[in-house]
Amino acid sequence: MHGLGNDFVILDARARPFDLPAPAIAAMGDRHRGVGFDQLITIAPATDADITLLFHNSDGTEAGACGNGTRCAASLILAETGKPRITIRTAHGLLAAETLPDGMVRVDMGKPRLEWDAVPLARAMDTLHVPLAAEGVSDAACCSMGNPHATFFVESLDALDIARIGPLLEHDPLLPQRGNIGFAQVLAPDHIRLTVWERGAGLTLACGSGACATVVNAVRRGLTNRAVTITMPGGDLMLEWRADDHVLMAGPVATSFTGEFPVG
Numbered sequence: 439m440h441g442l443g444n445d446f447v448i449l450d451a452r453a454r455p456f457d458l459p460a461p462a463i464a465a466m467g468d469r470h471r472g473v474g475f476d477q478l479i480t481i482a483p484a485t486d487a488d489i490t491l492l493f494h495n496s497d498g499t500e501a502g503a504c505g506n507g508t509r510c511a512a513s514l515i516l517a518e519t520g521k522p523r524i525t526i527r528t529a530h531g532l533l534a535a536e537t538l539p540d541g542m543v544r545v546d547m548g549k550p551r552l553e554w555d556a557v558p559l560a561r562a563m564d565t566l567h568v569p570l571a572a573e574g575v576s577d578a579a580c581c582s583m584g585n586p587h588a589t590f591f592v593e594s595l596d597a598l599d600i601a602r603i604g605p606l607l608e609h610d611p612l613l614p615q616r617g618n619i620g621f622a623q624v625l626a627p628d629h630i631r632l633t634v635w636e637r638g639a640g641l642t643l644a645c646g647s648g649a650c651a652t653v654v655n656a657v658r659r660g661l662t663n664r665a666v667t668i669t670m671p672g673g674d675l676m677l678e679w680r681a682d683d684h685v686l687m688a689g690p691v692a693t694s695f696t697g698e699f700p701v702g
């Protein structure tokens with residue numbers, strides 16, 4: 439499936455639990471020799487929710503959150519159960535998802551974490567002004583949506599060589615668990631243009647948790663309203679950082695193909 443070109447292989451492990459080792463995930467994630475994906479999403483049973491979701495990047499590493507993947511997997515369970523709303527157990531807590539009247543899938547991505555050790559950063563500092571820098575960018579705003587995000591607000595995205603500076607910033611020592619790196623251009627108080635270099639997956643067409651982190655950081659910097667459209671290379675997501683601190687994200691989902699994968 440994909441959400442705005444942010445693509446996923448979604449495995450249903452509810453009937454038969456399995457544990458894929460990191461090298462097997464990376465092999466499946468290889469776009470030339472495997473299936474290829476930004477993230478592998480595993481649907482597992484839950485005792486206190488409709489499902490549990492686990493996320494792995496295409497390099498085999500685990501991620502605590504994945505916004506677009508959550509929307510995609512949620513759409514399967516919403517269709518399967520016929521429920522108007524489902525709950526999802528993730529490493530970032532219990533999330534809720536629903537289908538909107540226009541067919542978009544909306545997820546309540548929970549609350550952002552703004553403390554330096556929650557991002558996490560390497561040492562105590564103000565997460566609104568983090569001295570990360572690379573050619574053309576400086577002064578990041580950081581937060582966690584269950585995974586680490588750094589956002590750079592720039593005059594123009596067109597001047598940046600993101601494929602070059604993205605991996606340098608992802609691996610900066612200030613980010614001990616590495617980071618998802620967002621490059622944001624504020625077009626209007628309700629509109630942001632965003633490209634994300636993802637930890638463990640590289641340049642993506644869209645990133646849901648990155649879009650959540652961007653609206654949070656933009657509002658903290660006084661740059662936008664709390665409700666914004668975020669335009670990424672793959673398309674638009676609708677974001678709202680509500681007064682109760684929850685971040686809501688809505689957008690389209692699509693199924694590319696279905697199949698069976700032998701897990702041994």
Ligand SMILES: N[C@H](CCC[C@H](N)C(=O)O)C(=O)O
Nearest residue numbers: 501504505506585645646647
């Ligand atoms: N594509 C995902 C983000 C994956 C984050 C992952 N790259 C990490 O290591 O945290 C999304 O839509 O939120």
